[in-house]
Amino acid sequence: MTVKCLLLAIVMISISCSELIGRTQSISAVTSIDRLILMPMPASIKLQSGRLPITSSFNVATKGYVDDRLRTGLGRMIRRLAGRTVLTLTYDHTADESAATLVVQCERPGEAIPSINEDESYHLEISDKQARLTAPTVVGALRGIETVLQLVQGDRDGHYLPAVSIQDQPRFRWRGLLIDVGRHFEPVEVLKRNLDAMAAVKLNVFHWHLTEDQGFRVESKKFPKLHSMGSDGLYYTQDQIRDVIAYARERGIRVMPEFDIPGHSTSWLVGHPELGSAPGPYTIERRPGIFEPALDPTREDLYKFLDTFLGEMAALFPDAYMHIGGDENEGKQWDRNSDIQAFMKKKGIKDHHALQAYFNQRLLKILQKHGKKMIGWDEILQPDLPKDVVIHSWRGTKALAEAAKKGYDGILSNGYYIDLIFPASQHYVPDPVPADSDLTAEEAKHVLGGEATMWGEWVSPETIDSRIWPRTAAIAERLWSRRDITDINDMYRRLAIISIQLEELGLTHKKNQDMMLRRLVSSDNIAPLKTLVSVIEPVKEYHRYEMRPQTMLSPLTGVIDATTPDSDTARRFSSMVRDFVADAPRYQLYRAELIQMLTDWQTSGTELDPVIDRSPALKEIKPLAQNLATLGETGLEAVTYLKLGTPPSKEWRDASLAKLEQATKPYAALEFVVISGVKQLVIAASELK
């Protein structure tokens, strides 16, 4: 799903920062809760007085139902807790509840295979004597363990858990992350660390997008030409698949595979051209985009093939759902194939949408035979679609609501396309069932939740973490927490710390940036480049490819790949400028910080010149370095006028605004995200009397 029209929907969402009314009602001390770093926010939280110290005698007792999943989950908790506190902690569990720091009590294991019916609720009571985590299921306990880890704090007196009472359960049952491994392959270790991160923010569905025009990534023992010819050797063995599924299950995460058909199927056809709607031969697609190859739905052989293949996959993947994609098939191969046209005429199938509906009906029967529920993208919602098919909506909440009214279950991904490089604040807003929804309570139950989608055109094992995290934590909160948790500043306050905590799971979203910058300049002295990178972002939506074409075989090691979405520096700069300008006529607030920042831009922009001359891979950002110096210089001039209270000339104003206008032009598919702040300074200076 990489369709551009969905952008309009996303871009047009107005970011409404409603106040956090609900959150402050149920708590005793607002100032204290503001120190807590919980994400997603629990359903109910009451802060008590007191604290439970965490010392080297911290230990755990288990009561009630205990199994290996709980034990290993507690082992991971101890390792992370020890890692953060640098305390030597015991990995043994005590049987003596009274002597334990943390008592964990479950009633039952939860679903044998992670499922949408899982009870994920938990209750956490922390006093100055003991912490007690109770949950109906082990999965609930695992969710609670993550909350415990987020509650850990420290001060002069040591580490502690604040005394608190938390009752928590998710708002939506389906909270997913799609990772597209078709366009760029991601090794098992990348998936595992992302599963750990998902568990840390209480996501519960890993949607494994396994096949694409650019790669077929799963071993088929029935049809080995699929992976051997369609993957450049980059695929998961069935042992690896089972390993990932087991790893996810340990964390209470479902693994739903997607086999995207009838379009997006070039890689299938490399080894099996006979399944295609044109004679072939086919080669693995190397470009991004929408391509013509599609399975031929008029051939009985195809259904036999799919029955065998999907039967094999149904046995490999225990999840109740199987995603069949179904998106972005424009039917061009079908239109040009006279046999297919004849078939349509004969069967009274009026267009390629109807032909795809026919295909889906056949597919549905195969999936049902193998005990799977079918799920597909919006396009599969055609007349006569049985009600037990789930709609995955890239179109938006309206499409989702319409499907719900018709009785279809659905999940939302519109608004959660993290590959579009929008800031977390923007992904934080869309709600699967927004406040103004006209769905009845019964209809709303059909909205199961949502999924962030990490489409794989421009991510490598080195960069994918930085494209998923930390922004996906904000989406995880939207899907778990109450609808009225919408304070964007508070979200960012918590996100900064959660992002650091995610690093303890091996995520590379923060640490790989400096590494990539060092490679670009062949030196440890990355300071000026880092300054530039802190105030630019990749162009949004799908403009990267137009501006800086690459193939799937190109290295993702350029400045654009080292640059992350959602610049913290830009956000801080905007906020400081706002306060500085509002501090008229003194213009004192944040003045020193602004001068320091702007000076850094000016000098870094200049210092980058010789660096770029030594580093051919930086040539493409030369104009950005010059503009960085210009932004710094212009900003400094404006601050000086404001500080002195001297109005600048109209010429200066016009020249400055022209410079800023010129600096908005992207280079190397990168754009500045601090220009509006500088502009605000220039305009404020120009308005001096």
Add this chain to the structure above:
Amino acid sequence: MTVKCLLLAIVMISISCSELIGRTQSISAVTSIDRLILMPMPASIKLQSGRLPITSSFNVATKGYVDDRLRTGLGRMIRRLAGRTVLTLTYDHTADESAATLVVQCERPGEAIPSINEDESYHLEISDKQARLTAPTVVGALRGIETVLQLVQGDRDGHYLPAVSIQDQPRFRWRGLLIDVGRHFEPVEVLKRNLDAMAAVKLNVFHWHLTEDQGFRVESKKFPKLHSMGSDGLYYTQDQIRDVIAYARERGIRVMPEFDIPGHSTSWLVGHPELGSAPGPYTIERRPGIFEPALDPTREDLYKFLDTFLGEMAALFPDAYMHIGGDENEGKQWDRNSDIQAFMKKKGIKDHHALQAYFNQRLLKILQKHGKKMIGWDEILQPDLPKDVVIHSWRGTKALAEAAKKGYDGILSNGYYIDLIFPASQHYVPDPVPADSDLTAEEAKHVLGGEATMWGEWVSPETIDSRIWPRTAAIAERLWSRRDITDINDMYRRLAIISIQLEELGLTHKKNQDMMLRRLVSSDNIAPLKTLVSVIEPVKEYHRYEMRPQTMLSPLTGVIDATTPDSDTARRFSSMVRDFVADAPRYQLYRAELIQMLTDWQTSGTELDPVIDRSPALKEIKPLAQNLATLGETGLEAVTYLKLGTPPSKEWRDASLAKLEQATKPYAALEFVVISGVKQLVIAASELK
């Protein structure tokens, strides 16, 4: 081998920086060759005029013998070359030699199983038209590929390879890295990235230290209690072992396993107490040190057991050698066991050394039966040891030379104990056959090479790379390059860039530090802590445990773990101080840089105060933060006196020296490595007239 007495040998080696006489003889332009970053330095290198541009049309032709190992090696080269240049390069090889940028020509595959007899030589000719890499074997070509990658440079006109003629082959046939996975387990991915790094600096033996008191890390299907009871579940399956061996072979690296017996064997005895010399029961050892448990060499059952077990391992590990450890058995269990004493009396075995010699003789027969050559630590060299046993020397070159004179092959590790936290400069000096060696040429052939040893007491998957790299690259150069390549400054100049190149292989030696600091302070603002960490190092040798006791289950996430050996900042500071003081009476050279650095120490030391108050895990470094401020302040005062030419009072001098003396005291097993430089400033100021 973690014996403290070896330290004397290391510490007492005088660091002789003989000039790089040989290197500059064979080259045309000294200034140009100084821009090359090759490590290890090739045997012969001639710089020509001209350059071969690297553009997106870079391509490879293969001639002569070609196999999958060469093809995948070239694929990895293209990926790294593309990564650095950010160019989209083809992964296809051309058959047309005339149109290729790089022609690779081999004669034969090399040894089927990587072996000590491998021909690793290669010849590289680069002109402004083409690069040509010729090698007798694929392994030689793989070595040459690494040289090609190190030669890549860039400037305003783009990336290029300098025109050069290189003829290269190793000085020693055995160039190894030991990784101890017994004390702390290292997952397969850690081993793989370190194998990649080994290949990058032309090391060719991975010595896999698989068993220790603290863990038995290899799956035995014959005796599953060994790994299931002796490893906490942290062991390699036989499939994983085969995978690692195949991965190493792809890179021309031997994998030699070590099963350390009869001592260091507690973990064996957890599941098999009947093999021990005391009744047991045994539990996995959690402390570092030398422990009493030892196999009982008087029991026939033991040899039956070892025959079966080592037979299983001999089939699993194809390498010709098997390392049996044999070190640090103090015979205490044997002394106390009356059956063993009776056995010795009966057989006329006079002491535990002789008993171990008896054990080794029996062991040797088992290894021979399974087609393996035996290698063990110095201790195994007892009278009557057959000449085909190899001595692994932790004692030093003298012991090695004596063994060689007796006709034993040997390898050196004394001087290469990278776990001792000495700087690269120190490991760079010891030579397996030093210039003053009295060995004949024939005897010297018995010295096969050497191995860096990464003992595992205080390394985790997060920190191990930073303990191995980049220092091991200096050892790799000692073992590959000519004896007269000994310029330490030049080594460091090259090491800095090689260290960055190692990152492209996924090594975390640089990037994990900031991550660990962020975890310690729960914040992105790590600047003051980073300043402190840049001028302190872990205490050397084996003092860490005395000063800061931990167990094998303790987290390795403290400041000491984030701190690296061989501080670049300290080296730069020393060098600047030297030049500044020599610049009397102007005291101008590097004055600004010194003032900036010292000011940073002073302010960071102060800024750390509130950070430490918020971060309980930093409490242990509070005195270090205070001393950092003191060092900065004292240094600044001295620079001010020197700048003004005003002699300070004797009181200032005495007080300052007292402060410096006080700052030498380690805290949290960390010590400053910049004190001598500050002292030099204080003394220079005091000597002003």
